[in-house]
Amino acid sequence: DVKVTQSSRYLVKRTGEKVFLECVQDMDHENMFWYRQDPGLGLRLIYFSYDVKMKEKGDIPEGYSVSREKKERFSLILESASTNQTSMYLCASNHAAGPNTGELFFGEGSRLTVL
Amino acid sequence: AQSVTQPDIHITVSEGASLELRCNYSYGATPYLFWYVQSPGQGLQLLLKYFSGDTLVQGIKGFEAEFKRSQSSFNLRKPSVHWSDAAEYFCAVSDQSGNQFYFGTGTSLTVIP
Numbered sequence: 706d707v708k709v710t711q712s713s714r715y716l717v718k719r720t721g722e723k724v725f726l727e728c729v730q731d732m733d734h735e736n737m738f739w740y741r742q743d744p745g746l747g748l749r750l751i752y753f754s755y756d757v758k759m760k761e762k763g764d765i766p767e768g769y770s771v772s773r774e775k776k777e778r779f780s781l782i783l784e785s786a787s788t789n790q791t792s793m794y795l796c797a798s799n800h801a802a803g804p805n806t807g808e809l810f811f812g813e814g815s816r817l818t819v820l
Numbered sequence: 821a822q823s824v825t826q827p828d829i830h831i832t833v834s835e836g837a838s839l840e841l842r843c844n845y846s847y848g849a850t851p852y853l854f855w856y857v858q859s860p861g862q863g864l865q866l867l868l869k870y871f872s873g874d875t876l877v878q879g880i881k882g883f884e885a886e887f888k889r890s891q892s893s894f895n896l897r898k899p900s901v902h903w904s905d906a907a908e909y910f911c912a913v914s915d916q917s918g919n920q921f922y923f924g925t926g927t928s929l930t931v932i933p
Contacts, residue, residue, distance in 0.1 A: 709863075736918060745829075747910065747925035755919065795863055799918050807852045807871065807918040811863035 708732075711796050711812035718819050724783040726815050728796030735801035737779035738809070739763075739771060742793040751794075754779055755801060786819045793817075822847050824911050826924035833901050834932050841896040841927050843911030853894040854912040855885055858926075864910060870894065881905070906931045 712727035730737065736755050740748040740763075750763030752771040760771050768790060772780045779798075783790055796812040825844045833839055845851060852871050856864040868879025875887040885896045894911060911924040 738921075745925060748923040750921070753919065797864075801918060807914050807916070808854070808866055808869055809856075809864075809912075809921060811856075811865070813863040814861070816861075 709796055709798055709810050709812040711794075711815045713815050714813065716815060716817045718786050718817065720785075720787060720819060722786050722819075724786050724817065724819075726781040726783075726794055726796075726817070728779045728781070728798075728812055729777050730779075730796075730798040730810070731777065732798065732800075732810065733776070734798035734810070735776075736799050737773065738797040739769075739779065739781045740795040740797065741765060742795055742814070748795065751781065783817075786817075788819050791817060791819045822913065822920075822922050824913050824922050824924040826909075826911055826927050828927045829925070830928045830930070832930040832932060835903050836900050839896075839898045839901045839905070839929070841909050841911075841929070843894045843896065843924060845892050845894065845911070845913045845922075847892075847913050847922075849915060851913040852916060852918075853885075853887060854914070855879065855883070855894070855896045856910045856912060857881075858908040858910065860907070867896070867909075901929075901931055903931045903933070905929060 709730045739751040754760045754773040770782045794815045797809040799809050823846045854869045855867040858864045867883050870877050870887045908926045910926045914921045
């Protein structure tokens with residue numbers, strides 16, 4: 706069964722802490738995404754990666770960075786967490802080409818609370 | 821600018837009743853269209869997708885959607901709702917590269933007995 710796995714389902718951190726959210730996919734997808742989900746705002750793209758070590762800013766990259774050292778792994782980093790980063794974070798991946806291009810596969814989400 | 825509008829924030833239906841969730845999009849090129857469902861505390865699961873061809877597409881769990889280019893709409897339907905369909909539903913549009921997605925803000929569905 707194809708899968709996108711987010712390492713932490715629930716995290717509680719303090720303001721100023723460094724936070725790592727890890728995402729691993731087993732579908733050999735070229736593209737990986739990090740979204741933030743807040744009530745009434747839908748999904749907002751933080752960062753997108755189309756290849757190892759390649760990244761592009763999404764709609765709300767401020768306060769976040771990403772790392773993609775291996776094709777299957779895409780990490781989201783909050784260098785200094787703030788309370789306004791309390792949210793649900795969703796990782797997704799898809800193929801860049803071929804008949805199934807487009808369909809996003811999502812992880813179960815990581816709910817982050819910053820105190 | 822590309823955008824997706826789901827005009828209904830919340831819908832309540834009785835179990836066994838029919839359902840239609842609305843989705844309108846604004847997109848310059850030929851879009852790929854998707855409906856996703858999210859159960860509480862979970863990630864998003866694909867219900868169905870439209871890339872080309874027949875404008876009426878069938879998905880999982882008995883859902884279907886119809887692409888109407890003239891109305892820029894991609895409404896989701898189900899003839900008879902089950903209590904397990906209670907969830908959040910998201911409409912999305914993407915370009916054909918699979919790199920850029922635009923999501924609606926979601927419609928929350930409540931099913932009453």
